Amino acid sequence: MSTPAGSRATPAAQTTTPKAVVKEDAMWLQKALINRNYHDLATARERGRKIAATFVPGNLNELLMCFDFARSLPETNALQNALRKRSGKLVMEAERDGQSEDVCTYVKADIGMFLQGEVGPTGEPLPRPDVLLLSYTGCFTFMKWFELIRHKFGGETVMLHVPYQADGRIRPAMRDYVVKQLRETVIPALERISGVKFDIDRLREYLKESQKAEEDLVAVLQTAKHRPSPIDGYFGAVYYIGPIFTAFRGTPEATEYYRVLRAEIEARLRAGKGPLTPEGDHPGEKYRLVVEGPPNWTHFRDFWKMFYDEGAVVVASTYSKVGGVYDFGFRHDPARPLESLAEYCLGCYTNLNFAQRIDMICRYMDDYRADGLLVNSIKSCNSFSAGQLLILREVEKRTGRPAAFIESDLVDPRYFSAANIRNRLESYFQMIRQKRLAAGVH
Amino acid sequence: MRLADIVARCEALFEDLEFRAVREWKAAHPGAKAIGYMPIYVPREIVHAAGMLPVGLFGGGDQLEVIQGDAYYQSYICRIPRSTLELGLTRRLDCLDGMLFPSICDVIRNLSGMWQILFPDKYVKYFDVPQNYDDAVGGAFYRHELASLRDDLARLAGRPVSDDDLRGSIAAYNENRRAVRDLYAFRAARPWQAPTAEVYLVLRAGCVLPVEEHTRLVRDYLAAAEATPRPKRDNARVVLTGAFCEQPPLALIKSIERAGCYIVDDDFVLVQRWLVEDVPESGDPLDALARAFLHRSTQTSSRYDEKREDKGRTLLAQVKSRGAEGVIFAAPSFCDPALLERPMLQDVLARHGIPYTAFKYAENTGQMAPIREQAGTFADSIKLWTAA
Ligand code: SF4
Ligand code: SF4
Numbered sequence: 062m063s064t065p066a067g068s069r070a071t072p073a074a075q076t077t078t079p080k081a082v083v084k085e086d087a088m089w090l091q092k093a094l095i096n097r098n099y100h101d102l103a104t105a106r107e108r109g110r111k112i113a114a115t116f117v118p119g120n121l122n123e124l125l126m127c128f129d130f131a132r133s134l135p136e137t138n139a140l141q142n143a144l145r146k147r148s149g150k151l152v153m154e155a156e157r158d159g160q161s162e163d164v165c166t167y168v169k170a171d172i173g174m175f176l177q178g179e180v181g182p183t184g185e186p187l188p189r190p191d192v193l194l195l196s197y198t199g200c201f202t203f204m205k206w207f208e209l210i211r212h213k214f215g216g217e218t219v220m221l222h223v224p225y226q227a228d229g230r231i232r233p234a235m236r237d238y239v240v241k242q243l244r245e246t247v248i249p250a251l252e253r254i255s256g257v258k259f260d261i262d263r264l265r266e267y268l269k270e271s272q273k274a275e276e277d278l279v280a281v282l283q284t285a286k287h288r289p290s291p292i293d294g295y296f297g298a299v300y301y302i303g304p305i306f307t308a309f310r311g312t313p314e315a316t317e318y319y320r321v322l323r324a325e326i327e328a329r330l331r332a333g334k335g336p337l338t339p340e341g342d343h344p345g346e347k348y349r350l351v352v353e354g355p356p357n358w359t360h361f362r363d364f365w366k367m368f369y370d371e372g373a374v375v376v377a378s379t380y381s382k383v384g385g386v387y388d389f390g391f392r393h394d395p396a397r398p399l400e401s402l403a404e405y406c407l408g409c410y411t412n413l414n415f416a417q418r419i420d421m422i423c424r425y426m427d428d429y430r431a432d433g434l435l436v437n438s439i440k441s442c443n444s445f446s447a448g449q450l451l452i453l454r455e456v457e458k459r460t461g462r463p464a465a466f467i468e469s470d471l472v473d474p475r476y477f478s479a480a481n482i483r484n485r486l487e488s489y490f491q492m493i494r495q496k497r498l499a500a501g502v503h
Numbered sequence: 504m505r506l507a508d509i510v511a512r513c514e515a516l517f518e519d520l521e522f523r524a525v526r527e528w529k530a531a532h533p534g535a536k537a538i539g540y541m542p543i544y545v546p547r548e549i550v551h552a553a554g555m556l557p558v559g560l561f562g563g564g565d566q567l568e569v570i571q572g573d574a575y576y577q578s579y580i581c582r583i584p585r586s587t588l589e590l591g592l593t594r595r596l597d598c599l600d601g602m603l604f605p606s607i608c609d610v611i612r613n614l615s616g617m618w619q620i621l622f623p624d625k626y627v628k629y630f631d632v633p634q635n636y637d638d639a640v641g642g643a644f645y646r647h648e649l650a651s652l653r654d655d656l657a658r659l660a661g662r663p664v665s666d667d668d669l670r671g672s673i674a675a676y677n678e679n680r681r682a683v684r685d686l687y688a689f690r691a692a693r694p695w696q697a698p699t700a701e702v703y704l705v706l707r708a709g710c711v712l713p714v715e716e717h718t719r720l721v722r723d724y725l726a727a728a729e730a731t732p733r734p735k736r737d738n739a740r741v742v743l744t745g746a747f748c749e750q751p752p753l754a755l756i757k758s759i760e761r762a763g764c765y766i767v768d769d770d771f772v773l774v775q776r777w778l779v780e781d782v783p784e785s786g787d788p789l790d791a792l793a794r795a796f797l798h799r800s801t802q803t804s805s806r807y808d809e810k811r812e813d814k815g816r817t818l819l820a821q822v823k824s825r826g827a828e829g830v831i832f833a834a835p836s837f838c839d840p841a842l843l844e845r846p847m848l849q850d851v852l853a854r855h856g857i858p859y860t861a862f863k864y865a866e867n868t869g870q871m872a873p874i875r876e877q878a879g880t881f882a883d884s885i886k887l888w889t890a891a
Contacts, residue, residue, distance in 0.1 A: 158846075159845075159846040159849065160843075160846060161834075161842035161843075161845070161863075163579070163836060163837045163838070163839075163842055163863075164839050164842050164843050165839065165843075168843065195807075197634060197807075200609060201607075201608045201609045201612070201805075201839060201840065202609075202839055202843065204634070204807050205804070205839070205840070205843035205844060206843070208807070208808060208814070208843075208847065209843065209846070209847060211811050212811055212814060212847045212850065215811075218809075220634055220635060220807055220809070222633060222634035222635050222641070222807075224631045224644070225606070225612060225629060225631060227612075227615060227616075227628070227629030227631065228629075234644060234647040234648075235644075237643075237644075238633075238635075238640070238641075238643070238644035238647075241639075241640045241643070241644075242635055242640055245637070245639070245640055246635060246637070246640065414615075414616045414619075414629075415613065415616025415617060415619065415620060416616060416619065416620065418616075419620075438577055440577075440579045443580065443608065443609040443610050443613075443839060444609040444612075444613075446577060446579075446580070447576070447580055447584065447609055447610040447613040447614070448575065448576075448613040448614065448616065448617045449577075450574065450575045450576065450577070451575055451617050451620065451621070455620065468577065
């Protein structure tokens with residue numbers, strides 16, 4: 062799971078008659094940030110910096126910054142390659158090298174990238190990480206993924222085991238376990254590998270920045286409660302979450318990005334505008350949806366277009382919470398640095414149990430006044446997908462609003478069937494219309 | 504007891520998807536509870552100490568028609584969760600008062616939440632195990648998990664579970680572990696006397712029988728297998744790995760053997776061999792279980808290997824200590840743990856010059872011919888290799 066920051070779908074890029082491209086400041090800022098990070102990684106060795114890789118859910122960016130690591134997020138690398146139509150051959154390269162066709166394609170895209178000469182999505186070198194910070198949060202595959210990278214390409218793994226919220230809450234023993242691991246295993250290992258001594262005050266400073274950015278991100282996402290929504294809470298939100306879910310949470314640059322973004326979105330809201338799409342302003346909000354599950358990256362634009370062409374806006378999504386759930390009040394807390402890092406990891410979306418996931422979706426359906434739920438079930442991802450059909454049934458039962466199910470994959474283009482998805486969506490929108498007619502709402 | 508009778512009894516238990524043995528045990532122990540558990544490991548000692556029957560569930564096998572279960576899963580998810588749900592939704596698991604879902608993969612993790620929703624009257628616990636093996640860190644967390652399981656079950660039983668109860672249960676399971684270790688050693692020494700299709704059934708019987716009875720059964724089988732001479736064949740000796748969760752059909756195990764392979768070690772029903780040594784029967788019993796888990800347990804793909812050089816240690820030891828000539832990777836389709844682990848293990852084997860072959864199965868795989876052929880070719884190539 063991750064975010065496509067950096068390779069944003071440029072507005073108007075796919076229209077037949079070229080229009081003036083409206084790029085808002087936040088987009089440029091975001092693109093610059095992401096490209097800068099790839100450049101940082103490419104030049105890390107020559108600048109004597111060590112490289113850390115870590116996953117988006119349970120991403121301990123502020124902590125890694127305390128040790129001056131350049132930071133690589135392997136899911137983001139995979140999806141960036143997918144957006145650039147490169148992931149198919151990377152996946153196949155990994156399969157030729159012995160990986161099963163059945164397993165998560167993020168893993169295979171990552172392995173394929175190393176096998177094909179360690180070049181990152183922007184074309185600059187992406188060297189092998191010195192440390193694989195295995196924040197084992199909400200996904201079993203993470204563990205095997207970094208074991209595989211270590212096995213094939215070297216580097217040291219550092220495990221942070223984040224227990225699952227099986228009974229829907231963070232028990233003190235769970236938090237203590239994570240904090241203890243940070244103190245006794247993770248921090249000493251990062252000190253040793255980086256040669257930098259840990260300074261908790263430095264961590265506090267970063268966490269202060271995180272808090273500010275989180276505040277603004279939540280404000281942005283919650284503008285979708287308005288009608289019309291000024292944002293798309295799924296296709297658009299994957300850009301918004303880019304910096305905060307990756308190598309920038311805790312940096313002043315991220316704080317600035319979210320400040321600018323918020324101002325822009327609030328201006329759209331005041332102007333009564335809908336979301337910005339790759340083809341300019343949204344044609345007009347007809348359907349408001351909540352989406353569960355990650356997007357497909359290989360056909361991201363086509364996929365998005367299927368929604369806005371029909372007048373659909375996603376007002377809230379669970380995917381935009383994979384790298385942290387902030388909209389129910391959680392913030393990183395400089396007064397309790399390690400504890401709040403632990404709580405952050407424990408609270409990531411895929412670390413929530415089923416009842417919590419269902420409650421969250423139902424709450425979104427109400428708070429964002431959605432017409433229904435759409436599940437995009439991802440072949441790669443057991444963590445998200447196993448049991449989604451029950452989520453769908455329960456949400457339908459509890460809200461009385463229609464739900465639909467489509468299937469695709471993250472970065473393997475072989476599993477995207479545009480015709481199937483379009484048909485499903487069309488019948489789904491028809492179902493919503495019929496429901497409205499039956500209820501006398503037009 | 505005659506060998507044929509023992510095997511027939513195990514087979515009947517294996518085929519019984521109504522769990523009559525569990526129902527009979529409950530009828531004979533009024534008020535006592537039965538607790539189901541899924542692969543890969545749960546501390547059955549704690550269930551036993553609460554006066555309950557731990558019941559191992561390994562899906563529905565190839566005899567169960569899965570209808571309702573399929574409605575909950577996409578085609579790209581393995582089969583064991585859907586057949587397990589089918590068992591639950593068709594009320595075959597009504598004899599169970601609770602379910603434990605160990606931390607093995609995201610499919611079983613999510614199934615724990617589905618179970619909470621679909622069976623709200625049952626006790627359901629997702630049983631987390633530490634991936635940090637330091638006593639003061641992962642050990643402390645795990646001890647807490649063990650204590651919370653003990654307290655939950657005590658509440659369910661309506662009586663406390665004392666340290667003495669736990670020590671008694673540890674002793675009962677130590678006996679069982681010894682018997683199962685002997686069974687594995689016997690099969691490795693004389694695989695023609697203890698075919699894996701039988702050994703497997705004996706293990707599976709331990710999923711529904713009380714531990715004391717299962718230990719006797721293993722001992723009876725060993726005595727009977729020893730006393731019944733059978734012809735020794737010129738088979739290749741192989742370790743089978745990857746089948747720790749969703750199970751291959753019995754016919755598949757038989758096919759491998761018929762194709763000319765003696766399976767001399769495997770990872771079937773790992774719960775019975777998870778702890779590789781006796782657990783101390785004195786001192787704090789939860790500490791003893793926690794330490795055994797952290798330091799005296801087997802290696803499998805649902806666990807983290809701290810160092811690169813740890814990868815494949817157990818598999819290599821199996822090959823070496825059992826005198827195996829090759830490895831068969833048999834993994835359920837769509838099983839992330841087994842399939843992500845496989846290339847690493849294969850690489851370790853390749854570096855040690857150990858031949859291997861690999862295939863996938865589902866618990867309801869019906870076509871045995873391709874697997875028989877593949878196993879046959881593998882056995883032949885091993886023999887050619889050793890002859891050369
Ligand atoms: S299984 Fe899902 S959560 Fe895990 S790495 Fe793959 S896509 Fe991400
Ligand atoms: S067969 Fe594999 S993927 Fe399926 S539940 Fe078992 S361990 Fe998980």
